Amino acid sequence: MRFSRMAKNGKLGDGCIIKPYKNASMSFTSTDLNVINFKRKMCIEEGFTFGEIGTQKSGYGGTKTIYKFNTHVDERITQVADASYTDLIKTLDKEDLFLWYIDDGSWHKTRNTMHLYSNMLNDDETSELIAKIDEIYGIAPRARKDRKRDGRSFNYLYFPRDLVKLFRPEFKEYLIELKLESMYYKFGGLDYEEKTA
Incomplete structure (x- = not known):
């Protein structure tokens, strides 16, 4: 569907x-x-x-x-x-991921990595999302837990450097085409340059 x-x-x-x-x-x-x-x-x-x-x-x-x-x-x-989250995950494409990252993604300045928060997904659904991103980019993000002081924990995805090198330029171009300048911090800003070494 x-x-x-x-x-x-x-x-x-x-x-x-x-x-x-x-x-x-x-x-x-x-x-x-x-x-x-x-x-x-x-x-x-x-x-x-x-x-x-x-x-x-x-x-x-x-x-x-x-x-x-x-x-x-x-x-x-x-x-x-x-629809179930599984049904939706199966249909995700790059633009769906870009839209999700605009809402729930974060750029980490010190490590130059990216996180995608997916609090609503359980462990199985998180594994399905990892597999879908791996299918799209050929590199899988890693599952992480955001553990709260009150004992609750939520799933999020860590994008390793190799995945960032593929995802970030495309996401950057997407935002530039949309002229969403207020969201440029989500890819580290226009001043950030990926190290080639």
Whole structure:
């Protein structure tokens, strides 16, 4: 089955799929208005209808404004809501990974490596995501655990240097084409140069 790209991002990234009854809608939130406008543009391209951009106060005592918009119900969103993470992972391509990384990826300046946070995935689903990225790039990320003080732990992926050397230039080009300058820090910025030695 072919799933909507934005609905997949709504379930895997910073979005949220809402299905109180038969059909589902989705919402997207970000502290970055550029990202919200970009996602609205992608929703337009996929033919989704949605309301105006709203704001809300940051949770956890933060001071940043959170921007958000909600789509109307759509059966394509319902398909993704009803699909398993395994079903979605099987359909991922490079752009899906780029969108996910915009939401939940991080660049580590000291080691020049990348992490992709995937808190919602269990260990088996994490293994499936690793295999999918290995299929796309020929190099597998590694599973890691983000262990909280209260005893909870969440899965995330560590991108080793060889994978970064493949993923980063493509992700960089993707953001540059989109003119998402506020997200350039996610690949280390334009000043970062990959060492060839």
